[in-house]
Amino acid sequence: MSYDRTIAIEFCHCDPAGIVFYPRYAEMVNHMVENFFIDRVGYSFGRMMDEGYGMPTARLEIDFRKPARLGDRLDWRLTVEHVGRSSARFLICAEDRLEARSTVVWMDRGFVPAPWPDHIRPILETHHA
Template structure:
């Protein structure tokens, strides 16, 4: 199963040439992870942080294949590519434009990697590609 969302390309995403400035894609990848956790997993980043938990990105790999321009409406998809004891790697794609792999680690209150809580692990397993 994949999580899908349309992200419109806005002025704030673009460089003077009118195409997406590549670091903005990293923000969009994070947006996909964040909305997946809010909409699908049921654990928003705000409540996680308030509870002293977190899920930092520890690795990010991106391939830029085709530019996106101001006004484009780009369909993004996210799938769980790998699920470990304390980490997960998400495969995030923006049509034929960008492919990214983002690895996150579940952190406990003491900022150490910890096993995924059972309720979160169950949902991640259901979305494992």
């Protein structure tokens, strides 16, 4: 099962040539993970932080396939590629423009890796490709 979302390319995403400035793609990848947690997991980053937990990105790989331009609307897709004891790897694609893998780690209140909570793990496993 995948999570899909459309992101419009706006002026703030672009460099003077009118194409997406590559670090903005990292922000969009994080946008996909964050909104997956809001929409599918039902657990926002804000709530996570309020409760003393965290989920930092431990690894990020991005392959840039072709440029996106101001005004484009890209269809993004997130799938869960791997679920570990305390980590998960997401495969995130934006049409034919980009393919990314983002690995996150669940952190407990002491900011040390901890097993996925019982209310999150089953949802990640449901979205596992």
